[in-house]
Amino acid sequence: MSALEDLLYHVYFVQSPRPSDYDQRRDLVRIFNLMARETFGNHSEFPVVEPFGSFLMDMFSAESDLDLSINFSDDRVEFPREKKIQALRKFAKLLYPLQRKGHVSSVQPILRARVPILKFVDRGTGIECDISVENKDGIVKSQIIHIIAAIDERFQKLSCLMKTWAKAHDINSSKDHTMNSLSIISLVAFHLQTRSPPILPAFRDLFKDGTDPACAMKLVHGFLQYGKRNKESLAELFLTLLTKLVSVETLWPEGLCASTYEGCWISKTWDSKVGYINIEDFTDRSQNVARSVGEEGFQKIYKCVHTSLHYLSAFMDDRIQAPKLEGLFFGPEPHSNLKNDAAVNLKRSFPFSDPVMLPPPSNPIPTKRMRFEGVPVGEFKPHGWIPWDHASQIQPIPNQHPPVVAQEYCYRSEQVPSGSVWSGGPSHISSVPPPYGRGLQQSPWFVGSQNMNHMLNRELAHATHFQPWCYHNPG
Structure with missing residues (x-):
């Protein structure tokens, strides 16, 4: 059984995201917030694009999708499906020119799904993004x-x-x-x-x-x-x-x-x-x-x-x-950056800091930096926001x-x-x-x-x- 334990820990460490994987996703969250406000306007700090799913759970790998939700208020009231679809179509219109310029690829609205989403891939990072609207249940x-x-x-x-x-x-x-x-x-x-x-x-x-x-x-x-x-x-x-x-x-x-x-x-x-x-x-x-x-x-x-x-x-x-x-x-072992990333800490923190509230990474994605250079980045407080600096005091009980x-x-x-x-x-x-x-x-x-x-x-x-x-x- 000890041999299996060693194997599982090896897989876990190889699959664990590196600091750059966190930075890339945080940077994308900030960029999509700017794009959302460019598309829908700015009304009392809304709309706000918030991450959820595996990234927010800290259960993701470098190959994981990035789930995002465009929220127009902090209310928990039901948002009509027709308005969700309209918002996704409007956001897609902003992505199509970016796709022609090579910034994104595979833009695909999936509007008949139970939860309508807009799928695309960021070319600078290779991260596939799934955007939905008012997915506060997923965030919670x-x-x-x-x-x-x-x-x-x-x-x-x-x-x-x-x-x-x-x-x-x-x-x-x-x-x-x-x-x-x-x-x-x-x-x-x-x-x-x-x-x-x-x-x-x-x-x-x-x-x-x-x-x-x-x-x-x-x-x-x-x-x-x-x-x-x-x-x-x-x-x-x-x-x-x-x-x-x-x-x-x-x-x-x-x-x-x-x-x-x-x-x-x-x-x-x-x-x-x-x-x-x-x-x-x-x-x-x-x-x-x-x-x-x-x-x-x-x-x-x-x-x-x-x-x-x-x-x-x-x-x-x-x-x-x-x-x-x-x-x-x-499956095949992914390429590991362990040797090239001296700052990596193989033991993840519990919980990790909120990705939206952290300062921008030192090396933003070049293609996005050129597009949004000079645009000030405000602070976006997510729906149901928790002060993760206090939450970070919680430590897991080791086995x-x-x-x-x-x-x-x-x-x-x-x-x-x-x-x-x-x-x-x-x-x-x-x-x-x-x-x-x-x-x-x-x-x-x-x-x-x-x-x-x-x-x-x-x-x-x-x-x-x-x-x-x-x-x-x-x-």
Whole structure:
């Protein structure tokens, strides 16, 4: 297990953004604020372009998209869809001349989506940008995830690794009916909530005063010691998360739902329907954040899960080496700037400073600098702004000296016996499905290893045999 731990940390550090990656995104945020005011005018410090998503969560890599929202007020009132589309079309008209001049490329309005967006690529940095309008819900969710990551650093690390794994296997795209990043991060949070002892608290304990990020940040201070009794390593958490997904594969159609709000499994339907994967939205519990997953996407996701566990078992059996496993899991290793960037700190801060409020980088993007040279940059206070200089005082609890599991793990397809569950939940427990592909059961290393099967039994038990107060249907 220690070899897997080393591999995961290597991938995490290689994928971690460098200072230049932060600077480029902060610079783009400032530039798009100038462009928004050039396009829509300046009325009482609005409009303002604010980042959200992986950048605001500090769960991004150099290849990650930059999610931005054009906000015209700090109100939480519903903004008409027609006005959102009009605003995006108007902003697109500003981008088309820039595209002809080579500053941006691939300008593409996607206006029929559930959330209309404008996609384009900044040519100076290669960063793909997704602009939406009045996406304050996305901003709030990102701020909350950012705050909760201060409780235990394993949350941020495991989320980044799972996103990298999902992207490498092409299962991190709502457009392709697989999992979006929020559903992956929510699954990681749920996994840490349901460990024994738990690493993260149920989100409801952080929302006693509502889902306002500033209120949640105050309550987080009382949970900074929450997960210290759990000594599980990153490798153990990565392996048990994949195992947990296998253990409930046939239970999703029965209404099984992962609730980060409750911190446990619940039974739930969405408009009298059941999703292919059910993950409750922690700020709007009537929504399934994995609603984009379709039948083909579900099959593709689980093909990757089974295949990954197959590779893991072979790695534990010394039949494949770490470099090959890394390539199979996370794709080709990206170019690392470690040798050329002496200022890099491999341990990210929790939380990092707000990207909009920091001073401009010393080396702005040349193409943009020429366009906006001499234009004063004002201070833009984001919607729901939190004084991150105070938030930066929150430090994560490190995972101190995690135990090394010496036993080898092998993935087995042996069926889990049926059993009863609490009324209102799944009517039966289906057997754990066999791994993807044929020939695994005929492998000589399959016979005799019980550890992986015990994991499947344990995780399935967590999903089906829980206390009555925890397994319910909140509607």
